[in-house]
Amino acid sequence: GAVVSQHPSWVICKSGTSVKIECRSLDFQATTMFWYRQFPKQSLMLMATSNEGSKATYEQGVEKDKFLINHASLTLSTLTVTSAHPEDSSFYICSAATGAGGYGYTFGSGTRLTVV
Amino acid sequence: KQEVTQIPAALSVPEGENLVLNCSFTDSAIYNLQWFRQDPGKGLTSLLLIQSSQREQTSGRLNASLDKSSGRSTLYIAASQPGDSATYLCAVKDSGNTPLVFGKGTRLSVIA
Numbered sequence: 194g195a196v197v198s199q200h201p202s203w204v205i206c207k208s209g210t211s212v213k214i215e216c217r218s219l220d221f222q223a224t225t226m227f228w229y230r231q232f233p234k235q236s237l238m239l240m241a242t243s244n245e246g247s248k249a250t251y252e253q254g255v256e257k258d259k260f261l262i263n264h265a266s267l268t269l270s271t272l273t274v275t276s277a278h279p280e281d282s283s284f285y286i287c288s289a290a291t292g293a294g295g296y297g298y299t300f301g302s303g304t305r306l307t308v309v
Numbered sequence: 310k311q312e313v314t315q316i317p318a319a320l321s322v323p324e325g326e327n328l329v330l331n332c333s334f335t336d337s338a339i340y341n342l343q344w345f346r347q348d349p350g351k352g353l354t355s356l357l358l359i360q361s362s363q364r365e366q367t368s369g370r371l372n373a374s375l376d377k378s379s380g381r382s383t384l385y386i387a388a389s390q391p392g393d394s395a396t397y398l399c400a401v402k403d404s405g406n407t408p409l410v411f412g413k414g415t416r417l418s419v420i421a
Contacts, residue, residue: 199352225406227408227409235413236398236411236412236413236414237353237398237400237409237411238411239408239410242408284350286352286353288408288409290406298343298402298409299355300345300352300353300355301352302351302352303350303351303352303353305350
């Protein structure tokens with residue numbers, strides 16, 4: 194089945210630094226990637242939708258200049274958390290769609306970000 | 310705006326029991342509904358996907374039903390095992406290529 198590889202699985206960074214999270218579709222072309230954030234004991238909240246070759250669409254309240262999304266190829270999307278602060282500590286997870294809307298989405302394994 | 314609610318928020322049962330997890334959604338015009346399992350600190354594992362035209366899907370000890378008109382779905386787990394302990398998430402897709410909308414999940418503990 195479709196597999197999305199997400200790296201790193203966990204990262205600890207200092208406040209003020211930037212962190213890049215990668216999601217790769219291993220055996221299919223992901224025309225659309227969704228990025229979610231999950232705080233402890235909360236559900237997954239959509240941050241942004243990225244389509245290959247175009248600018249990402251951000252949900253209300255998500256700063257596009259802070260959470261940079263790049264979807265330059267059909268198999269790779271990246272999320273960069275810039276100038277990270279402790280309140281950005283969360284679980285980030287990506288999800289890929291192939292464009293065949295009748296199928297469920299495939300999720301990466303998630304990235305636990307801790308900003309100290 | 311679509312909203313998904315899951316009841317109960319947490320559930321603890323002895324091993325061997327059959328159990329039902331509930332999911333409701335406010336806009337019945339969905340494309341499909343998906344149940345996921347999430348282990349602590351881990352990603353999501355898809356369990357069952359029900360298209361809007363379907364009424365149920367089965368996989369092993371799991372059975373998911375969908376009543377689109379009433380905006381409800383249930384996940385039935387038969388003969389629960391300690392390995393079933395996890396958070397179960399319900400998510401709906403409203404159309405084509407739109408993102409999933411998730412409920413807050415039900416945290417299940419199966420006690421040996």
